[in-house]
Amino acid sequence: MSSPIEACGWIVNGDVLVNIPVAAPDLSGNEERYVVEAIRSSWISSTGPFIQRFEREFAELCGAGAAIAVCNGTVALHLALLALDVRPGDEVLVPSLTYIATANAVRYVGAEPVFVDVDPATWCIDPARLEARITRRTKGIIPVDLYGHPADMDAINHIAAVHGLWVVEDAAEAHLARYKGRPTGGLASISTFSFYGNKIFTCGEGGVLTVSNPQLEMRIRTLRGQGMDPQRRYFFPVTGYNFRLTNVACAMLCAQFERRNEIIAKRERIFARYRELLDGIPGIGFQPVAAWAQPAPWLFCITVDERAFGRTRDELMHALAAAGIDTRPFFIPLHSLPPFREESARRGERLPVTDTLSCGGMNLPTYGALTEQDIVRIAEIVRKSRR
Numbered sequence: 396m397s398s399p400i401e402a403c404g405w406i407v408n409g410d411v412l413v414n415i416p417v418a419a420p421d422l423s424g425n426e427e428r429y430v431v432e433a434i435r436s437s438w439i440s441s442t443g444p445f446i447q448r449f450e451r452e453f454a455e456l457c458g459a460g461a462a463i464a465v466c467n468g469t470v471a472l473h474l475a476l477l478a479l480d481v482r483p484g485d486e487v488l489v490p491s492l493t494y495i496a497t498a499n500a501v502r503y504v505g506a507e508p509v510f511v512d513v514d515p516a517t518w519c520i521d522p523a524r525l526e527a528r529i530t531r532r533t534k535g536i537i538p539v540d541l542y543g544h545p546a547d548m549d550a551i552n553h554i555a556a557v558h559g560l561w562v563v564e565d566a567a568e569a570h571l572a573r574y575k576g577r578p579t580g581g582l583a584s585i586s587t588f589s590f591y592g593n594k595i596f597t598c599g600e601g602g603v604l605t606v607s608n609p610q611l612e613m614r615i616r617t618l619r620g621q622g623m624d625p626q627r628r629y630f631f632p633v634t635g636y637n638f639r640l641t642n643v644a645c646a647m648l649c650a651q652f653e654r655r656n657e658i659i660a661k662r663e664r665i666f667a668r669y670r671e672l673l674d675g676i677p678g679i680g681f682q683p684v685a686a687w688a689q690p691a692p693w694l695f696c697i698t699v700d701e702r703a704f705g706r707t708r709d710e711l712m713h714a715l716a717a718a719g720i721d722t723r724p725f726f727i728p729l730h731s732l733p734p735f736r737e738e739s740a741r742r743g744e745r746l747p748v749t750d751t752l753s754c755g756g757m758n759l760p761t762y763g764a765l766t767e768q769d770i771v772r773i774a775e776i777v778r779k780s781r782r
């Protein structure tokens with residue numbers, strides 16, 4: 396089998412890797428064996444033992460009543476909003492500094508995302524700014540655990556309870572993160588995760604919802620499977636969707652969760668090395684970590700302050716790219732993108748923390764197979780790029 400990096404399509408010259416991707420999956424355990432097992436058993440669609448095993452294990456890891464596997468993280472958000480009966484005319488509070496799927500899902504059900512700035516101490520939706528944005532139309536809040544750092548869920552849940560709102564935690568990037576010692580996935584009405592290829596745990600395309608309310612669980616399971624009555628085959632009381640995940644995909648996830656401690660520990664070591672090697676470079680900042688947070692080590696983040704560093708974030712990205720090192724800029728604020736900017740301007744939204752982070756932030760390569768040599772080389776280029 397080719398290496399995970401080759402499988403990702405990165406350029407390999409003989410044995411010499413000439414390109415460092417920003418992310419790569421770790422499929423070095425029982426992934427191949429379990430996928431072959433799923434194929435040989437002929438359980439290749441959305442029924443099979445790996446689905447049951449994955450859903451059981453993931454729910455346990457999140458401290459949630461149930462986990463429901465779906466075909467990607469966007470679908471997980473969409474399904475959560477369908478299950479909560481979000482409708483046209485409703486408003487949902489979301490951060491603007493996130494992947495577009497968070498706001499797209501709100502639009503899928505005809506509702507409107509209302510953008511709230513992030514807290515500089517967490518880079519996640521700022522609980523102190525929520526109440527000012529609640530209207531009679533507001534139905535819920537979707538905090539995003541940005542770049543693996545959990546949002547301040549107690550504060551958000553408190554505001555939601557006072558105003559009768561639901562909370563859906565978009566934990567797509569925050570696998571096995573902890574908030575005040577509790578795992579993400581058990582802290583909101585519903586939580587959603589992505590298993591896209593750049594995530595810590597991946598099956599290429601995949602997602603999951605976690606939920607503890609049995610009625611909501613039943614609604615989600617029904618809507619995921621074309622709306623079929625779980626007690627009566629081929630009877631469809633509601634219009635549902637085919638949002639299921641396959642047994643083959645779950646085989647990959649089961650194999651990775653067997654090695655979850657090793658996978659997380661490797662990435663934590665990479666985070667620690669980056670911090671050691673980049674510490675003290677004027678103009679380079681790190682992702683803050685709240686005292687109560689144990690973030691998931693997804694993609695290592697730095698911020699570039701142009702005045703102190705002497706170069707812009709984009710110039711640093713180009714310098715790294717010239718050395719064959721791939722990086723990613725932070726998300727472009729959603730309130731500035733064509734599908735959302737007019738509505739956002741009409742509401743007069745100003746999101747200065749989001750705007751500043753988005754312009755200066757970038758992700759460095761983070762994956763288990765990244766070597767000490769790679770990290771030292773990346774850090775050296777960052778250090779030497781300063782003017």
Ligand SMILES: Cc1ncc(COP(=O)(O)O)c(C=O)c1O
Pocket residue numbers: 467468469470493494496497539565567568588589590591600601602
């Ligand atoms: C915060 C966030 N929400 C939702 C998603 C959507 O997940 P998927 O790509 O699996 O549809 C992603 C990304 O992949 C994400 O980063």
